[in-house]
Amino acid sequence: EAQVTQNPRYLITVTGKKLTVTCSQNMNHEYMSWYRQDPGLGLRQIYYSMNVEVTDKGDVPEGYKVSRKEKRNFPLILESPSPNQTSLYFCASGWDSSYEQYFGPGTRLTVT
Amino acid sequence: AQRVTQPEKLLSVFKGAPVELKCNYSYSGSPELFWYVQYSRQRLQLLLRHISRESIKGFTADLNKGETSFHLKKPFAQEEDSAMYYCALNTGGFKTIFGAGTRLFVKA
Numbered sequence: 001e002a003q004v005t006q007n008p009r010y011l012i013t014v015t016g017k018k019l020t021v022t023c024s025q026n027m028n029h030e031y032m033s034w035y036r037q038d039p040g041l042g043l044r045q046i047y048y049s050m051n052v053e054v055t056d057k058g059d060v061p062e063g064y065k066v067s068r069k070e071k072r073n074f075p076l077i078l079e080s081p082s083p084n085q086t087s088l089y090f091c092a093s094g095w096d097s098s099y100e101q102y103f104g105p106g107t108r109l110t111v112t
Numbered sequence: 113a114q115r116v117t118q119p120e121k122l123l124s125v126f127k128g129a130p131v132e133l134k135c136n137y138s139y140s141g142s143p144e145l146f147w148y149v150q151y152s153r154q155r156l157q158l159l160l161r162h163i164s165r166e167s168i169k170g171f172t173a174d175l176n177k178g179e180t181s182f183h184l185k186k187p188f189a190q191e192e193d194s195a196m197y198y199c200a201l202n203t204g205g206f207k208t209i210f211g212a213g214t215r216l217f218v219k220a
Contacts, residue, residue: 031206040121042198043156043210050206058207090156098144098202103156 002027004104006091012110013081021076021107023091031096032074033058034066036087037106043090049074050096081111114139116201118211125189126219133184133214135173135199144202145182147173148210151195159184159197169193189218 004025013019025032033048035058045058049068063085065077074093078085088108092101115138125131137143147159160168162175162182173184182199199211 033206033208035210040212042116042118042212043200045208045210048206048208056206059209092156096206100146100158100161101208105155 002102004091004093004102006089006104006107008107009105010108012112014112015082016080019078019081019109021078021089021091021109023074023076023104024072025074025093025102026072027093027102028071029093029095029102030071031101032068032091032093033101034064034074034076035090035092036060036085037090038087046076046089081109083111085109086111114201114203114207114209116199116209116211118197118199118214120214121212122215122217124217124219127191128188131186131189131193131216131218133197133199133216135182135184135211137180137182137199137201139180139201139203141204143175143177143182144204145173145175146200146202147171147182147184148198148200149195150198156198189216191218191220194218 007022030051034046035043044060047066049055091104094101117136145162149159150156171186198213201209
């Protein structure tokens with residue numbers, strides 16, 4: 001089944017403890033992206049990747065890192081999480097951003 | 113600044129009534145616009161793209177460059193249309209900007 005998977009789905013952590021949220025797609029898409037969803041703000045783009053080893057900042061990149069070593073994977077790294085990064089995170093992939101983006105199920109992160 | 117505005121957080125209509133979800137954008141270039149929908153307990157998914165000019169599930173959206181709008185319309189709302197709807201703008205360079213979303217509630 002063609003899909004985007006994210007792990008973990010739920011995570012509660014403490015301030016400053018490094019964490020990684022994984023994202024994987026099996027559709028051979030070149031484009032992948034991370035968003036955070038907050039009440040009243042909709043989805044805001046954190047980082048995106050046009051292809052392997054090619055990434056760029058979205059609108060809210062502060063406090064996040066990404067890497068794209070393989071086409072199928074696009075992990076989101078929080079080196080030192082803070083409470084303001086408590087949010088619902090979505091990964092998406094597509095042929096490029098002009099076409100449909102396929103979304104993962106979301107990861108709900110709570111930083112205490 | 114590039115921006116997508118969905119002025120209504122919540123829209124409640126009766127079944128069979130027409131529905132219009134508003135979307136306005138701010139972008140100086142040639143926009144690529146999308147509507148995404150998230151049904152309860154489901155993933156966010158594409159509803160339609162302006163470039164394809166198609167009707168999906170009875171919904172249509174027309175790009176009005178003069179008014180910088182891309183409103184989503186359906187002549188007769190159904191209960192299964194209840195969901196969260198997001199308007200999104202692709203600004204080129206692979207960036208995508210989403211609006212804050214409108215929750216549509218269709219009452220029986």
